[in-house]
Structures are given as C-alpha cells and as structure tokens.
Amino acid sequence: MNLEDLTDSAQNYLKSLWTLSEWTGGAVTPSEVARHLDLRPSSVSDQIRRLTLAGLVDHAPYGSVTLTEEGRALALQMVRRHRLAETFLAEMLGYEWDEVHEDADRLEHAISEKMLERIDAALGHPELDPHGDPIPSSDGGLPDRILRPLVDCSVGDHIQMSRIRDADPAVLRHLGSLGIVPGAEFAVTDTGATSGVMLLRSGDPGRDIPLARDIAASIRVLPVSGRPADGV
Helix, strand or coil: CCHHHCCHHHHHHHHHHHHHHHHHCCCECHHHHHHHHCCCHHHHHHHHHHHHHCCCEEECCCCCEEECHHHHHHHHHHHHHHHHHHHHHHHHHCCCCCCHHHHHHHHHHHCCHHHHHHHHHHCCCCCECCCCCECCCCCCCCCCCCCEEHHHCCCCCEEEEEEECCCCHHHHHHHHHHCCCCCCEEEEEECCCCCCEEEEECCCCCCEEEEEHHHHCCEEEEECCCCCCCCC
C-alpha cells in the first residue's frame, strides 16, 4: 500500500499514532488520538476500525492501538513530510516555530514526492525540525538520540534543550520568550518537586528562570558532560 492509496484523514491518523507513541513510549489509546486530532471519540473509533481492516494498525477491543509494520512505514512517511514542511516554512519562509504546525499540516498532503526530496536537498538534509523532533530519512531511518525528560533531571544537572512538544503554540511562544529552545543550555537549580515550578539557570548566576513542571514534562533534554552548573 502507498500513501496515495489513503485518504488525508487516514494519513493524519497514522501520523498521529506515531507522534503520540514517541511521547508515551509505546501504546496509544483511541481517546488520546481523539484529543490529539480534536475529534469525537466515535469518529476515531470508526477510522481505527477501518485502519485495522486495512492491516495498518492492531487494536484490542477497549484497549490500545499500535501500528503494524506496514502502518509504521506509512506513518513515518507522513511524519517525514510534516517535519520537512515545518523546517521549510521556518528556514526558507521565515515562519516562527510556533506558526509552522498548522500550515505544515496542509502542505504535507499537497506536495509531491519529487518536491519533498527537492525540499530535503535544499535544506541540507536536516535531521531535526524546528522543535527538535527527528525527521525520518527517505528509508524511514531516525537519528540515534537518547533523551531524557526534563522533569527527571536533578539539581546540578547541566542540560541542553533538545526536543520540545509542539502541541500548543502559546506554550511555544512562552518558552521562546524565556530562551528555552532546542540547543539552549541550562543548569537545573530546583526540580520543583515541592513547588511544582522548576528553576533553570543560563549563564547568569543571579537569574533563575521559573518553569512549571507540567510544561517541563513536554521537554526532552541531553546531558552536557564536563560543564559545571554555575552557582549550583
């Protein structure tokens, strides 16, 4: 089966299942898909039933949904289209990182495979999109990165922001205003375990940046070895 054999709706479902599984670590429930796509649960159930009959997902009654091998391959093609479109909008057309998602949702269905490969080449074959999400290669390969949730870090950890979930443009604008973007480095000065607010330091020993733990839960980081946490 090829992407062209699927409706835009089916393509969106496969992409959603993959994207959600990246953050949950595996299984995804129909209710999570409904929230992610802002659809009625009954509509989601009907589409998942069709995808199951097509051999693209496995769904246990009242249980989670997982992509089959064929479904995974098609989902990765859609994810590649979406994240390359986001990167194109940001790097070539000057979109802000909180603006790219909606228009990339439209572009991903419209561009041809030839155009997609031209975009990839023009961008220099990027591995990450503006939010730090990995861009699958044309054969479905993904960059090998081991990230950890920001909320799992300890006081004194020196970390680099690596991946930030793009579900809410307002949150992205807020994080951008704080300098919390992929590639930025911080030291953890308070985990917020009691207060619910983490404190992060970036270079200036007198300035800690507060970040609610519920927002921090949508951020993945890399440890930066050999770098002391200033003032911690």
